[in-house]
Amino acid sequence: MSIATASKALNGRDQVAPATRERVVRAAEQLAFSPNQQAQSLVAGRTGTVGLLTSDLEGRFVIPILMGAEDAFGAGQVNVFLCDARGDTIREQHHLRALLSRRVDGIIVVGRQTDPRPTLGADIPVPVVYAYAPSDSPADVSVTPDNYSGGRMALEHLLACGRTRIAHVTGDPGYIAARDRADGVLAAAHDAGIELVAEPMFSEWSERWGRAAADMLLERHPDIDGIVCGSDQIARGVLDTIRDRGRTVPDDVAVIGYDNWEVLTTNARPELTSIDANLQQLGRTAALRIFDAIEGKPATPGTDHLPVRLVIRGSTIARR
C-alpha cells in the first residue's frame, strides 16, 4: 500500500478502488491518524488560518466579532489566531509579522472605538479587513456599525412611545461614535419637527456622568419625558438619578441606552431598552469579505456601515 494511494483514499479522490479506500479508512481510524495540517498547508499554499489583530483590551467588542467570524468560516474549517496589541504600535507590528510568517490567509483588524485607525499599509500580502474601527485609508476594506442610524433609531423609538420633550446625554466628544450618534438623534428630531429640550450633552462614558447630567436636566427641564443616552453606562446613571428624584421610568421619563451590554441592560431597574450594534453580524461580514478576497473575488474598498437594531425593554415600554 503506497502512501500516495492512502492520501487519495482519505481525500476522496476518485481514482481509488472502493475496497482499497475501505481498508485505508479503517487503518487510519485504528491509528487515530490525523493528517498534519502543516504539511498539507505547505503544499496547498494556504493555511486555513486567519489572524485577528485587536487592541480591545476588555474584549467587549472583539469576542462577538470573533464568534461571528468563526460562524462564517465554519467551525474548525478555519482557525483564528487572536493577538492583542494592547494599543501599542510596536506590539502590533510584531504580531503582524508573526501572523504573516505563519502564512495566515487573511487578517481582521478590530479596534475598540469607531474612530478610523491608521492603516496597516497597502503592502500586506494577504487580504485585510478592518472591523469596528475602520481604516483611515479609503483603499482598505472596513466594516463598522452605523452609529448615525443608531442615533436616529433611538430617537424615533422615543417618538413612537409618544415622547416629545427629549434630551440626549452622551460620552466623550473625542469619539466619533458620540458625534455620529448625536447627529442621528438631532436629524431624527429635526425630521419629526421637534427640538431637543437641550443641546446634546457630551462628557465621558460613565455612570457618574449619566447621574450628573440627569440631575441637571431634571432640574432645568422638569417636564422632560425622554432621554437618549450614548451608552448603557450613561443610561444606568440616568436611571439612578431619575429614581432618586422620585420620578418613574418609563411613565414619567423613558430612557434608552446604547450598546446593549447585557450585564448592564438586563440588571437595570427597569430593564434597559438599548441599541445593539449587531457585532456578531459584523464579525460574520468581515469574515465573508476576507473569504471573498481569498477566493480572488475583487474587493470593494471603502467603509461599510452595518445596520444596528433596537432592543426594547422596560425602560421605554412598561411591562405588565
Added chain:
Amino acid sequence: MSIATASKALNGRDQVAPATRERVVRAAEQLAFSPNQQAQSLVAGRTGTVGLLTSDLEGRFVIPILMGAEDAFGAGQVNVFLCDARGDTIREQHHLRALLSRRVDGIIVVGRQTDPRPTLGADIPVPVVYAYAPSDSPADVSVTPDNYSGGRMALEHLLACGRTRIAHVTGDPGYIAARDRADGVLAAAHDAGIELVAEPMFSEWSERWGRAAADMLLERHPDIDGIVCGSDQIARGVLDTIRDRGRTVPDDVAVIGYDNWEVLTTNARPELTSIDANLQQLGRTAALRIFDAIEGKPATPGTDHLPVRLVIRGSTIARR
C-alpha cells in the same frame, strides 16, 4: 549563494563569514523576505502555537487569561488559536481535532465557572492545562482561583474595618464558586469568634437578587453593618437597596463584592471594594505549565488554587 548558507546566515548559525551574512541579511530585507513558519515547523517538529479552547461566551474570563498567556509565552513567539465551543461538546471535539491536526504544541482549556469540567481525556498527544474550570480528572493539570481564600479575605477585610454584624449574600448554590466563597466567609467568621447575622443567602448572580436580599436583611437585622457579596452584580443590587432605604455606605453598612469587574465596581456609588481573581496571573501560570510540559519537565498533576487579591474602594473605607 546557496539556500542553505542563507538559512544559516539568517538564523545566526556561526559557520558563516560576516561578509556573507551581511549580504544575505541585506538581500532578505530588500525582498521583504519572511521565513515560512509552516515549513520551519514541519522540520522542527513544533509549531510555536497553542490552542485556547473555551466555552466562555462573554469572554469575561477568557480575555485576561489569554493576555496572561500571551505575556508568558512572549508576544509573537507563540501564537494562540482561540476557539469558542459555546458550551457544546460536539463543537468542542471538533475544535480539539482541528487544533491537533494543526499540531499545536499545547492546549489551554478555559471554563466559565470554577466547577470541575469533564476532562478531554488522557490520550491527547500534547500537554493540556485547564484554567479557571479545573478538570474532573486528578491526572490532569488544572489552575483555578482560590475562592475559599477569597471568601475569607472578604470577611477579614470587613472585620478589619470594625464590622461585626455581617451577612453573606451570594449566587447560585449550584456553583461551587458560591459554596467555596461561602465556606471561606464562614470559616473566617468562626476564627474571629463571631457569627453571621444570618445564614449565607444563595439564589442567583444578579443585581435583582442583591436588591431583594438586602431588603430582607435590613428589615430583619436593622443593625447590620457589613455585607459580603458573592459577586459584583449582587453587590451593585445591595448598594442600591441600602441607598434606597436611606442608609449610607460605608458609614452604616460596608459592602464588598467579588470578581472586581471594572465596569461594575468603578461605576458604583460609592466605588465597590472587591476580590480580584488575578485572572491574568492565572493565564500566565497556565502558560508556564504548558511551557514546562513542552520542554519535557515532569508535570505535577492536580488542581492548583491560585491566590486572589483584595481591591479596596469606597464601599468599605470612605474616601476623603
Added chain:
DNA sequence: CTGTTAGCGCTTTCAC
C-alpha cells in the same frame, strides 16, 4: 566557511 544532500508529511502529476 560554503555547498550538496536528505528529509520533515503530504499531495499531485504521470507512468505503469
Added chain:
DNA sequence: GTGAAAGCGCTAACAG
C-alpha cells in the same frame, strides 16, 4: 487503479 517521483520551503548533517 496503483505506485514511483518530484516538490511545497526550510534546516541539519556532512563533504568539500
